[in-house]
Amino acid sequence: MGNLYSYCPLCGDGLVEKSVDHKTRKVCKSCEFIHYQNPVPAAGVILVEEGRVLLVKRKYEPRVGMWTLPAGFMEMDEDAPTCAVREAKEETNLDVELVRLFDVYSAFDDPRTAVVLVLYLVRRTGGELKCGDDASDARYFDLTDLPQTIAFRAHRTALADVQKQFAAGLI
Numbered sequence: 001m002g003n004l005y006s007y008c009p010l011c012g013d014g015l016v017e018k019s020v021d022h023k024t025r026k027v028c029k030s031c032e033f034i035h036y037q038n039p040v041p042a043a044g045v046i047l048v049e050e051g052r053v054l055l056v057k058r059k060y061e062p063r064v065g066m067w068t069l070p071a072g073f074m075e076m077d078e079d080a081p082t083c084a085v086r087e088a089k090e091e092t093n094l095d096v097e098l099v100r101l102f103d104v105y106s107a108f109d110d111p112r113t114a115v116v117l118v119l120y121l122v123r124r125t126g127g128e129l130k131c132g133d134d135a136s137d138a139r140y141f142d143l144t145d146l147p148q149t150i151a152f153r154a155h156r157t158a159l160a161d162v163q164k165q166f167a168a169g170l171i
């Protein structure tokens with residue numbers, strides 16, 4: 001999964017597979033480099049208003065044309081709440097503030113990398129809804145009538161949890 005190095009990024013020599021810490025990893029033939037692979041953290045928002053949840057339509061691969069919660073990968077200098085609020089603004093133009101942590105999901109069906117997705121329940125504080133550069137559409141869907149084409153399993157699982165919590169009066 002993800003892009004594997006073919007050559008050592010430190011010295012340029014070839015990599016060979018070796019067991020390190022009980023896992024097969026690529027290690028450099030010449031230097032100390034070990035190609036550890038870890039999930040990439042992402043963060044996003046769950047904005048529910050009057051029984052409807054905000055989703056965005058993917059403009060780019062993978063899963064172009066499918067729907068997800070507004071979310072994206074964290075930058076190196078960013079914490080999870082900052083990333084979630086930034087992604088909401090970039091993808092939907094809405095200003096949001098955090099209400100609470102909703103849940104954390106692991107995802108293994110994104111062809112780019114394994115992902116740890118941190119989702120926050122948020123409320124809207126401003127802005128006018130319009131889709132941003134990464135999205136081809138942004139709109140609210142009734143929680144009882146979500147689109148069939150949710151792009152990633154983590155988002156499908158999260159939305160099922162949102163439906164349950166909403167039905168139980170917890171959102």
Ligand SMILES: [Zn+2]
Nearest residue numbers: 008011028031
């Ligand atoms: Zn090397």
